Amino acid sequence: MTLYSPGKGHLMIQFDTVHKRFPNGTTAVHDLTLDMPEGGVTVLVGSSGCGKTTTLRMINRMVEPTSGTIKVGGKDITRQDAAELRRSIGYVIQQAGLFPHRTVLDNIATVPLLLGHGRRKARARAAELLETVGLAPDAGRRYPHQLSGGQQQRVGVARALAADPPVLLMDEPFGAVDPVVRTQLQDELLRLQKELGKTIVFVTHDIDEAVRLGDRIAVFRVGGHLVQCATPAELLARPADDFVADFLGAERGLKLLSLKTLANVPQGPAPEGGTWSLVLDAADKPLRWAAKDTEIPVRPLTDNDSLLSALNESIASPTGLIARVDADGVLTGVSSRDDIHAHAGQAHSEARVVTA
Numbered sequence: 190m191t192l193y194s195p196g197k198g199h200l201m202i203q204f205d206t207v208h209k210r211f212p213n214g215t216t217a218v219h220d221l222t223l224d225m226p227e228g229g230v231t232v233l234v235g236s237s238g239c240g241k242t243t244t245l246r247m248i249n250r251m252v253e254p255t256s257g258t259i260k261v262g263g264k265d266i267t268r269q270d271a272a273e274l275r276r277s278i279g280y281v282i283q284q285a286g287l288f289p290h291r292t293v294l295d296n297i298a299t300v301p302l303l304l305g306h307g308r309r310k311a312r313a314r315a316a317e318l319l320e321t322v323g324l325a326p327d328a329g330r331r332y333p334h335q336l337s338g339g340q341q342q343r344v345g346v347a348r349a350l351a352a353d354p355p356v357l358l359m360d361e362p363f364g365a366v367d368p369v370v371r372t373q374l375q376d377e378l379l380r381l382q383k384e385l386g387k388t389i390v391f392v393t394h395d396i397d398e399a400v401r402l403g404d405r406i407a408v409f410r411v412g413g414h415l416v417q418c419a420t421p422a423e424l425l426a427r428p429a430d431d432f433v434a435d436f437l438g439a440e441r442g443l444k445l446l447s448l449k450t451l452a453n454v455p456q457g458p459a460p461e462g463g464t465w466s467l468v469l470d471a472a473d474k475p476l477r478w479a480a481k482d483t484e485i486p487v488r489p490l491t492d493n494d495s496l497l498s499a500l501n502e503s504i505a506s507p508t509g510l511i512a513r514v515d516a517d518g519v520l521t522g523v524s525s526r527d528d529i530h531a532h533a534g535q536a537h538s539e540a541r542v543v544t545a
């Protein structure tokens with residue numbers, strides 16, 4: 190049983206017993222059967238050399254399988270013209286792979302130009318995409334080396350989106366940037382994906398990135414074996430075997446809490462007359478916890494914040510209470526460490542039961 194129900198109900202990319210053995214005898218992908226639903230993000234994870242990139246590259250026919258069939262949108266890809274197929278599939282790689290001697294705008298306009306759009310139209314589309322990926326218009330006149338690594342990745346994403354392809358393949362796209370920029374790029378991708386609803390196949394080494402971005406996560410092990418494919422919550426609650434459990438890491442219980450929100454945790458009125466009180470501003474927005482001689486900052490949380498953030502805040506809070514606010518930052522109530530704990534436990538048992 191799966192928690193995932195794809196947006197439009199179609200299986201966009203289907204692997205059926207696909208095998209890839211390179212001429213030197215290396216088996217990169219072993220009898221892979223896997224569906225990647227339309228409009229969802231399927232993340233391929235696993236240690237180095239387990240066949241993730243080969244799997245990805247077989248989708249746009251940069252690598253041909255030794256046996257088995259791959260269908261995109263219900264059609265066997267070997268029956269489609271490779272160049273035409275690639276135009277319907279955007280491809281983003283680590284370090285963006287931009288043309289160094291072309292301006293950013295011309296880099297993004299490459300595919301529209303190839304598709305026969307006039308120069309003006311192609312550049313107008315490129316300028317629009319610059320904005321879509323969160324870059325300032327003047328970035329378009331620069332050359333790739335004049336941008337930061339994170340900005341270059343955004344250009345890479347814009348270029349892949351230029352022909353508005355229904356499918357996007359992303360191979361470690363954020364692997365070469367620092368953790369802060371990486372989180373920003375992940376946020377941007379989630380925002381874009383909400384708007385665009387592409388079918389995305391995303392390769393990463395990073396399990397946190399997979400949990401954050403994936404609607405489904407496929408875990409591979411060396412030899413090109415698929416070990417488990419499940420929603421992040423299913424995977425974290427019920428890893429198929431010790432290999433998957435090890436890959437998810439010792440904190441997989443906490444990672445599961447990062448997927449659950451605070452919305453259903455009960456809240457009550459803020460305490461009055463105790464050692465600590467919650468100080469509000471004139472608009473009822475929480476400012477700090479205050480005792481006789483001490484003040485401690487408060488980080489109020491909304492219903493959309495995760496149970497993990499809530500647990501974290503409740504541990505840091507001198508009262509064990511967290512301050513809850515609405516979308517405008519106005520206090521709605523407080524929740525206790527015990528309530529958060531109880532919900533954390535419930536989230537775990539639900540994840541286990543649903544997938545049983």
Ligand SMILES: Nc1ncnc2c1ncn2[C@@H]1O[C@H](COP(=O)(O)OP(=O)(O)OP(=O)(O)O)[C@@H](O)[C@H]1O
Pocket residue numbers: 211212213215216217235236237238239240241242243244394
């Ligand atoms: N062209 C090739 N010829 C021979 N072997 C290859 C070729 N391309 C990849 N391989 C081998 O196939 C296996 C899978 O490689 P692949 O690049 O798909 O793994 P990966 O999971 O993407 O690894 P990484 O995370 O390190 O990028 C590896 O053993 C690799 O050395």
